[in-house]
Amino acid sequence: xxxxxxxxxxxxxxxxxxxxxxxxxxxxxxxxxxxxxxxxxxxxxxxxxxxxxxxxxxxxxxxxxxxxxxxxxxxxxxxxxxxxxxxxxxxxxxxxx
Amino acid sequence: xxxxxxxxxxxxxxxxxxxxxxxxxxxxxxxxxxxxxxxxxxxxxxxxxxxxxxxxxxxxxxxxxxxxxxxxxxxxxxxxxxxxxxxxxxxxxxxxxxxxxxxxxxxxxxxxxxxxxxxxxxxxxxxxxxxxxxxxxxxxxxxxxxxxxxxxxxxxxxxxxxxxxxxxxxxxxxxxxxxxxxxxxxxxxxxxxxxxxxxxxxxxxxxxxxxxxxxxxxxxxxxxxxxxxxxxxxxxxxxxxxxxxxxxxxxxxxxxxxxxxxxxxxxxxx
Numbered sequence: 001x002x003x004x005x006x007x008x009x010x011x012x013x014x015x016x017x018x019x020x021x022x023x024x025x026x027x028x029x030x031x032x033x034x035x036x037x038x039x040x041x042x043x044x045x046x047x048x049x050x051x052x053x054x055x056x057x058x059x060x061x062x063x064x065x066x067x068x069x070x071x072x073x074x075x076x077x078x079x080x081x082x083x084x085x086x087x088x089x090x091x092x093x094x095x096x097x
Numbered sequence: 098x099x100x101x102x103x104x105x106x107x108x109x110x111x112x113x114x115x116x117x118x119x120x121x122x123x124x125x126x127x128x129x130x131x132x133x134x135x136x137x138x139x140x141x142x143x144x145x146x147x148x149x150x151x152x153x154x155x156x157x158x159x160x161x162x163x164x165x166x167x168x169x170x171x172x173x174x175x176x177x178x179x180x181x182x183x184x185x186x187x188x189x190x191x192x193x194x195x196x197x198x199x200x201x202x203x204x205x206x207x208x209x210x211x212x213x214x215x216x217x218x219x220x221x222x223x224x225x226x227x228x229x230x231x232x233x234x235x236x237x238x239x240x241x242x243x244x245x246x247x248x249x250x251x252x253x254x255x256x257x258x259x260x261x262x263x264x265x266x267x268x269x270x271x272x273x274x275x276x277x278x279x280x281x282x283x284x285x286x287x288x289x290x291x292x293x294x295x296x297x298x299x300x301x302x303x304x305x306x307x308x309x310x311x312x313x314x315x316x317x318x319x320x321x322x323x324x325x326x327x328x329x330x331x332x333x334x335x336x337x338x339x340x341x342x343x344x345x346x347x348x349x350x351x352x353x354x355x356x357x358x359x360x361x362x363x364x365x366x367x
Contacts (some may be wrong), residue, residue, distance in 0.1 A: 010121060016108060017131040022141065074124065085261070 009077050017080035024075035028068040035064030121161035159362025175259075176363065178252035182280075183351065185245035190344065192238040199224050199231070204292060204329040217292040217332060242284055249280050261364035269357040276354060279347050286339040292332055300327035300335075 012020065040046070041059030042054040108129045114121060132138055135239040159165070200220045207219030214222075253273060256262050262270035285303070289296040304325060307318040315325075323330025 010115075010117065012115075012125070013108075013111060015138070016125065016129070018138045018141075019128045022133050022138050026137070027330070073118075077121075078125075079246045 009079055011081050012078050014080045017078060017083075020075050020078045024071050027090035028075075030068075031064045031071070032068035035061045035066075035068060037061070038064060149154070156360050158359050163362075165362070174360075175251075175255045178248050178255055179358070182245050182248035182252055183355070185241045185248060186351065189238055189241035189245060191242060191341070192234055195234055196224065196238055197340060199228060200290065201208065202290065202332050204332050215292050221291045242287060246280055246284055249277050253277055259364065263364075266357075266361055266364060269354060269361070270335065272350060272354050272357070276347065276350055279343065279350065283339065283343050286335045286343065289335040290339060291334065297327050300331050304331075 038057055042057035042061060044049075044052070112125060114127070117125070201216050204214035205216050207214045207216040209219040209222050211218075221235070224235055226232075227235070256270065257271065285299070289300050289303075300322065304318050304322045304327065307321060308314045308325070310317055318325055320335065323334050
Protein backbone atom coordinates (compact mmCIF):
# COMPACT_ATOMS: atom_id res chain seq x y z
CA UNK A 1 0.00 0.00 0.00
CA UNK A 2 2.71 2.45 -0.95
CA UNK A 3 5.00 1.98 2.01
CA UNK A 4 7.82 3.50 -0.01
CA UNK A 5 5.94 6.78 -0.12
CA UNK A 6 4.86 7.33 3.47
CA UNK A 7 2.36 10.08 4.00
CA UNK A 8 1.14 9.85 0.40
CA UNK A 9 -1.85 12.02 -0.15
CA UNK A 10 -4.28 12.16 -3.00
CA UNK A 11 -6.15 15.33 -3.90
CA UNK A 12 -9.73 14.53 -4.89
CA UNK A 13 -12.64 16.75 -5.96
CA UNK A 14 -14.69 18.31 -3.13
CA UNK A 15 -17.75 16.18 -3.78
CA UNK A 16 -15.72 12.99 -3.77
CA UNK A 17 -13.97 14.07 -0.59
CA UNK A 18 -17.37 14.30 1.10
CA UNK A 19 -18.14 10.75 0.00
CA UNK A 20 -14.80 9.58 1.35
CA UNK A 21 -15.18 11.19 4.73
CA UNK A 22 -18.86 10.21 5.19
CA UNK A 23 -18.65 6.60 4.07
CA UNK A 24 -15.24 5.67 5.41
CA UNK A 25 -16.09 7.09 8.83
CA UNK A 26 -19.45 5.31 8.75
CA UNK A 27 -17.81 2.03 7.79
CA UNK A 28 -15.08 2.42 10.42
CA UNK A 29 -17.52 3.17 13.23
CA UNK A 30 -19.96 0.39 12.33
CA UNK A 31 -17.29 -2.26 11.87
CA UNK A 32 -15.44 -1.38 15.09
CA UNK A 33 -18.71 -1.53 17.05
CA UNK A 34 -19.71 -4.81 15.40
CA UNK A 35 -16.20 -6.12 16.07
CA UNK A 36 -16.53 -5.46 19.77
CA UNK A 37 -20.00 -7.03 19.78
CA UNK A 38 -18.58 -10.15 18.10
CA UNK A 39 -15.64 -10.25 20.51
CA UNK A 40 -18.00 -9.91 23.48
CA UNK A 41 -20.24 -12.66 22.17
CA UNK A 42 -17.31 -14.99 21.52
CA UNK A 43 -15.84 -14.50 25.01
CA UNK A 44 -19.09 -14.01 26.96
CA UNK A 45 -18.00 -10.42 27.67
CA UNK A 46 -14.56 -11.57 28.79
CA UNK A 47 -15.94 -14.00 31.40
CA UNK A 48 -15.64 -17.23 29.40
CA UNK A 49 -13.01 -19.79 30.40
CA UNK A 50 -10.22 -20.02 27.79
CA UNK A 51 -11.48 -23.34 26.43
CA UNK A 52 -15.01 -21.97 25.99
CA UNK A 53 -13.96 -19.07 23.78
CA UNK A 54 -15.35 -19.28 20.26
CA UNK A 55 -12.05 -18.71 18.46
CA UNK A 56 -13.50 -18.15 14.98
CA UNK A 57 -15.94 -15.55 16.25
CA UNK A 58 -13.26 -13.86 18.37
CA UNK A 59 -10.98 -13.67 15.33
CA UNK A 60 -13.84 -12.20 13.33
CA UNK A 61 -14.29 -9.55 16.02
CA UNK A 62 -10.61 -8.61 16.07
CA UNK A 63 -10.62 -8.61 12.28
CA UNK A 64 -13.59 -6.25 12.12
CA UNK A 65 -11.97 -3.86 14.59
CA UNK A 66 -8.74 -3.94 12.59
CA UNK A 67 -10.64 -3.45 9.32
CA UNK A 68 -12.40 -0.40 10.75
CA UNK A 69 -9.13 1.12 11.85
CA UNK A 70 -7.49 0.28 8.55
CA UNK A 71 -10.22 1.90 6.45
CA UNK A 72 -10.18 4.97 8.65
CA UNK A 73 -6.41 5.30 8.41
CA UNK A 74 -6.41 4.60 4.66
CA UNK A 75 -9.08 7.23 4.01
CA UNK A 76 -6.93 9.88 5.65
CA UNK A 77 -4.70 10.04 2.56
CA UNK A 78 -7.46 11.66 0.55
CA UNK A 79 -7.98 15.38 0.80
CA UNK A 80 -9.80 18.10 -1.07
CA UNK A 81 -7.87 20.79 -2.87
CA UNK A 82 -6.98 23.60 -0.52
CA UNK A 83 -6.85 21.35 2.52
CA UNK A 84 -3.44 21.39 4.10
CA UNK A 85 -1.96 18.32 5.68
CA UNK A 86 -1.55 18.98 9.38
CA UNK A 87 2.12 18.19 9.52
CA UNK A 88 2.85 20.52 6.61
CA UNK A 89 0.72 23.44 7.60
CA UNK A 90 2.39 26.50 8.97
CA UNK A 91 2.34 27.59 12.59
CA UNK A 92 -1.02 28.70 13.86
CA UNK A 93 -1.30 32.44 14.43
CA UNK A 94 -0.90 33.23 18.11
CA UNK A 95 -3.60 35.87 18.27
CA UNK A 96 -5.85 33.80 20.52
CA UNK A 97 -8.16 33.05 17.64
CA UNK B 98 -33.86 22.03 -3.46
CA UNK B 99 -34.67 19.52 -6.15
CA UNK B 100 -34.28 15.79 -5.68
CA UNK B 101 -32.79 15.63 -9.15
CA UNK B 102 -29.16 14.67 -9.10
CA UNK B 103 -26.71 17.51 -9.40
CA UNK B 104 -24.38 16.65 -12.25
CA UNK B 105 -21.45 18.53 -10.79
CA UNK B 106 -18.78 15.98 -11.42
CA UNK B 107 -18.18 12.88 -13.49
CA UNK B 108 -16.51 10.68 -10.88
CA UNK B 109 -15.84 7.73 -13.18
CA UNK B 110 -13.94 9.81 -15.74
CA UNK B 111 -11.93 11.44 -12.96
CA UNK B 112 -11.06 8.04 -11.49
CA UNK B 113 -9.70 6.87 -14.85
CA UNK B 114 -7.54 9.89 -15.55
CA UNK B 115 -6.07 10.19 -12.05
CA UNK B 116 -2.92 8.23 -11.25
CA UNK B 117 -4.10 5.96 -8.42
CA UNK B 118 -2.85 2.69 -6.98
CA UNK B 119 -5.23 -0.26 -7.53
CA UNK B 120 -6.27 -0.21 -3.86
CA UNK B 121 -7.02 3.50 -3.96
CA UNK B 122 -8.95 3.04 -7.19
CA UNK B 123 -11.03 0.20 -5.74
CA UNK B 124 -11.57 2.08 -2.48
CA UNK B 125 -12.79 5.23 -4.22
CA UNK B 126 -14.89 3.31 -6.76
CA UNK B 127 -16.58 1.47 -3.88
CA UNK B 128 -17.34 4.71 -2.08
CA UNK B 129 -18.66 6.32 -5.28
CA UNK B 130 -20.90 3.30 -5.79
CA UNK B 131 -22.13 3.49 -2.17
CA UNK B 132 -22.71 7.20 -2.56
CA UNK B 133 -24.81 6.71 -5.69
CA UNK B 134 -26.88 4.01 -3.99
CA UNK B 135 -27.39 5.58 -0.56
CA UNK B 136 -27.11 9.36 -1.25
CA UNK B 137 -26.05 10.05 2.32
CA UNK B 138 -23.87 12.98 1.28
CA UNK B 139 -26.82 14.58 -0.53
CA UNK B 140 -28.97 14.30 2.59
CA UNK B 141 -26.21 15.76 4.74
CA UNK B 142 -25.84 18.65 2.28
CA UNK B 143 -29.57 19.30 2.57
CA UNK B 144 -29.16 19.48 6.35
CA UNK B 145 -26.21 21.84 5.94
CA UNK B 146 -28.22 24.17 3.69
CA UNK B 147 -31.12 24.04 6.13
CA UNK B 148 -28.81 24.89 9.01
CA UNK B 149 -27.48 28.03 7.31
CA UNK B 150 -30.94 29.17 6.10
CA UNK B 151 -32.41 28.77 9.59
CA UNK B 152 -29.44 30.63 11.01
CA UNK B 153 -30.17 33.56 8.69
CA UNK B 154 -33.66 33.81 10.20
CA UNK B 155 -32.39 33.90 13.80
CA UNK B 156 -31.90 37.16 15.65
CA UNK B 157 -28.22 38.03 15.85
CA UNK B 158 -26.50 37.40 19.12
CA UNK B 159 -25.36 40.47 21.02
CA UNK B 160 -21.74 39.49 20.44
CA UNK B 161 -22.29 39.18 16.71
CA UNK B 162 -24.40 42.30 16.29
CA UNK B 163 -21.95 44.65 17.96
CA UNK B 164 -18.88 42.71 16.87
CA UNK B 165 -17.74 42.34 20.47
CA UNK B 166 -15.07 40.04 21.73
CA UNK B 167 -16.66 39.61 25.15
CA UNK B 168 -16.46 35.83 25.19
CA UNK B 169 -13.92 36.52 27.93
CA UNK B 170 -16.67 36.60 30.56
CA UNK B 171 -17.60 32.98 29.95
CA UNK B 172 -14.35 32.05 31.69
CA UNK B 173 -15.21 33.74 34.97
CA UNK B 174 -16.14 30.84 37.30
CA UNK B 175 -19.16 32.61 38.75
CA UNK B 176 -20.32 33.39 35.21
CA UNK B 177 -20.58 29.64 34.56
CA UNK B 178 -23.26 28.95 37.18
CA UNK B 179 -26.10 29.36 34.70
CA UNK B 180 -24.51 26.89 32.34
CA UNK B 181 -23.80 24.62 35.29
CA UNK B 182 -27.47 24.54 36.28
CA UNK B 183 -28.49 23.83 32.67
CA UNK B 184 -26.03 20.96 32.61
CA UNK B 185 -27.41 19.58 35.88
CA UNK B 186 -30.92 19.87 34.41
CA UNK B 187 -29.93 17.81 31.37
CA UNK B 188 -28.26 15.16 33.55
CA UNK B 189 -31.35 14.99 35.78
CA UNK B 190 -33.60 14.70 32.73
CA UNK B 191 -31.68 11.78 31.26
CA UNK B 192 -31.22 9.90 34.54
CA UNK B 193 -34.84 10.64 35.46
CA UNK B 194 -36.14 9.19 32.20
CA UNK B 195 -34.19 6.00 32.95
CA UNK B 196 -35.51 5.88 36.54
CA UNK B 197 -39.00 6.22 35.09
CA UNK B 198 -38.60 2.84 33.43
CA UNK B 199 -38.62 1.20 36.87
CA UNK B 200 -40.60 3.50 39.17
CA UNK B 201 -44.33 3.19 39.76
CA UNK B 202 -46.31 5.96 41.56
CA UNK B 203 -48.64 3.72 43.55
CA UNK B 204 -49.49 3.95 47.24
CA UNK B 205 -50.85 0.38 47.27
CA UNK B 206 -49.14 -2.16 49.54
CA UNK B 207 -45.77 -3.07 48.07
CA UNK B 208 -43.72 -6.24 47.91
CA UNK B 209 -40.93 -5.09 50.23
CA UNK B 210 -41.12 -6.80 53.62
CA UNK B 211 -41.57 -3.60 55.63
CA UNK B 212 -44.82 -2.75 57.32
CA UNK B 213 -46.65 -0.03 55.42
CA UNK B 214 -44.22 -0.08 52.48
CA UNK B 215 -45.97 0.93 49.25
CA UNK B 216 -45.42 -0.04 45.63
CA UNK B 217 -43.73 3.33 45.06
CA UNK B 218 -41.29 2.68 47.90
CA UNK B 219 -40.74 -0.90 46.74
CA UNK B 220 -39.85 0.16 43.21
CA UNK B 221 -37.33 2.65 44.59
CA UNK B 222 -35.92 -0.12 46.84
CA UNK B 223 -35.71 -2.40 43.81
CA UNK B 224 -33.85 0.25 41.83
CA UNK B 225 -31.40 0.70 44.71
CA UNK B 226 -30.75 -2.94 45.52
CA UNK B 227 -31.61 -5.18 42.56
CA UNK B 228 -31.13 -3.12 39.41
CA UNK B 229 -27.70 -3.04 37.75
CA UNK B 230 -26.32 0.49 38.19
CA UNK B 231 -29.63 1.38 39.91
CA UNK B 232 -28.01 2.80 43.02
CA UNK B 233 -25.74 4.87 40.79
CA UNK B 234 -28.66 5.99 38.62
CA UNK B 235 -30.77 7.20 41.53
CA UNK B 236 -27.77 8.86 43.17
CA UNK B 237 -26.94 10.61 39.92
CA UNK B 238 -30.51 11.91 39.69
CA UNK B 239 -30.48 13.10 43.28
CA UNK B 240 -27.10 14.77 43.04
CA UNK B 241 -28.03 16.44 39.78
CA UNK B 242 -31.11 17.83 41.50
CA UNK B 243 -29.09 19.07 44.49
CA UNK B 244 -26.46 20.62 42.23
CA UNK B 245 -29.08 22.30 40.07
CA UNK B 246 -30.83 23.83 43.07
CA UNK B 247 -27.55 25.08 44.53
CA UNK B 248 -26.24 26.35 41.19
CA UNK B 249 -29.47 28.16 40.36
CA UNK B 250 -29.42 29.93 43.73
CA UNK B 251 -25.75 30.91 43.41
CA UNK B 252 -26.44 32.03 39.83
CA UNK B 253 -29.12 34.36 41.19
CA UNK B 254 -26.65 35.75 43.75
CA UNK B 255 -24.06 36.34 41.01
CA UNK B 256 -26.59 38.15 38.85
CA UNK B 257 -27.70 40.27 41.79
CA UNK B 258 -24.24 41.26 43.04
CA UNK B 259 -22.84 42.05 39.58
CA UNK B 260 -25.93 44.13 38.78
CA UNK B 261 -26.70 42.00 35.76
CA UNK B 262 -30.45 42.28 36.43
CA UNK B 263 -30.48 45.99 35.54
CA UNK B 264 -31.82 47.58 32.37
CA UNK B 265 -32.32 46.12 29.76
CA UNK B 266 -32.43 42.70 31.45
CA UNK B 267 -35.40 43.14 33.81
CA UNK B 268 -37.57 40.60 32.00
CA UNK B 269 -34.87 37.96 32.11
CA UNK B 270 -34.40 38.54 35.85
CA UNK B 271 -38.11 37.92 36.41
CA UNK B 272 -38.01 34.82 34.19
CA UNK B 273 -35.04 33.69 36.29
CA UNK B 274 -37.05 34.11 39.49
CA UNK B 275 -39.81 31.99 37.94
CA UNK B 276 -37.23 29.34 36.99
CA UNK B 277 -35.76 29.34 40.50
CA UNK B 278 -39.26 28.76 41.92
CA UNK B 279 -40.01 26.04 39.38
CA UNK B 280 -36.71 24.35 40.25
CA UNK B 281 -37.82 24.16 43.88
CA UNK B 282 -41.22 22.77 42.82
CA UNK B 283 -39.32 20.19 40.77
CA UNK B 284 -37.31 19.30 43.86
CA UNK B 285 -40.37 19.12 46.11
CA UNK B 286 -42.41 16.91 43.76
CA UNK B 287 -39.43 14.59 43.32
CA UNK B 288 -38.88 14.47 47.09
CA UNK B 289 -42.39 13.04 47.55
CA UNK B 290 -42.05 10.27 44.98
CA UNK B 291 -40.28 7.58 47.12
CA UNK B 292 -43.32 7.83 49.44
CA UNK B 293 -41.35 7.03 52.58
CA UNK B 294 -41.88 8.81 55.92
CA UNK B 295 -39.92 11.88 54.78
CA UNK B 296 -42.05 12.13 51.66
CA UNK B 297 -45.33 11.54 53.45
CA UNK B 298 -44.79 14.23 56.08
CA UNK B 299 -43.35 16.65 53.55
CA UNK B 300 -46.62 16.10 51.71
CA UNK B 301 -48.53 16.85 54.92
CA UNK B 302 -46.59 20.11 55.28
CA UNK B 303 -47.41 20.96 51.67
CA UNK B 304 -51.09 20.35 52.25
CA UNK B 305 -51.10 22.56 55.33
CA UNK B 306 -49.17 25.31 53.55
CA UNK B 307 -51.79 25.23 50.79
CA UNK B 308 -54.60 25.34 53.34
CA UNK B 309 -53.05 28.41 54.94
CA UNK B 310 -53.61 30.45 51.76
CA UNK B 311 -56.52 32.84 52.37
CA UNK B 312 -59.77 32.28 50.43
CA UNK B 313 -58.48 29.75 47.89
CA UNK B 314 -56.52 27.46 50.27
CA UNK B 315 -58.90 24.50 50.20
CA UNK B 316 -59.24 24.70 46.43
CA UNK B 317 -55.43 24.75 46.01
CA UNK B 318 -55.00 21.76 48.34
CA UNK B 319 -57.61 19.82 46.35
CA UNK B 320 -56.03 20.76 43.03
CA UNK B 321 -52.37 20.20 43.88
CA UNK B 322 -52.55 17.46 46.51
CA UNK B 323 -55.86 15.82 45.62
CA UNK B 324 -57.24 16.11 49.15
CA UNK B 325 -56.53 17.30 52.67
CA UNK B 326 -54.18 14.51 53.72
CA UNK B 327 -51.43 12.81 51.67
CA UNK B 328 -52.53 9.66 49.85
CA UNK B 329 -52.66 7.98 46.45
CA UNK B 330 -54.08 11.11 44.73
CA UNK B 331 -51.19 13.18 46.15
CA UNK B 332 -48.56 10.74 44.95
CA UNK B 333 -50.11 10.49 41.51
CA UNK B 334 -50.33 14.26 41.09
CA UNK B 335 -46.74 14.78 42.27
CA UNK B 336 -45.67 12.16 39.72
CA UNK B 337 -47.45 13.88 36.83
CA UNK B 338 -46.11 17.29 37.90
CA UNK B 339 -42.61 15.85 38.12
CA UNK B 340 -42.45 13.86 34.90
CA UNK B 341 -44.97 15.57 32.62
CA UNK B 342 -46.00 19.17 33.40
CA UNK B 343 -42.78 20.60 34.84
CA UNK B 344 -40.42 19.17 32.21
CA UNK B 345 -42.36 20.87 29.39
CA UNK B 346 -42.76 24.15 31.23
CA UNK B 347 -39.23 24.37 32.64
CA UNK B 348 -37.56 23.34 29.38
CA UNK B 349 -39.50 26.02 27.51
CA UNK B 350 -38.73 28.71 30.08
CA UNK B 351 -35.03 27.75 30.12
CA UNK B 352 -35.00 28.08 26.32
CA UNK B 353 -36.50 31.58 26.55
CA UNK B 354 -34.09 32.52 29.36
CA UNK B 355 -31.06 31.36 27.35
CA UNK B 356 -32.40 32.96 24.16
CA UNK B 357 -32.59 36.34 25.88
CA UNK B 358 -29.05 35.96 27.25
CA UNK B 359 -27.93 35.09 23.75
CA UNK B 360 -29.56 38.19 22.27
CA UNK B 361 -28.68 40.63 25.03
CA UNK B 362 -25.22 39.35 25.78
CA UNK B 363 -23.62 38.71 29.14
CA UNK B 364 -23.63 41.76 31.37
CA UNK B 365 -20.19 42.89 32.36
CA UNK B 366 -19.71 43.87 36.00
CA UNK B 367 -20.37 47.55 36.76
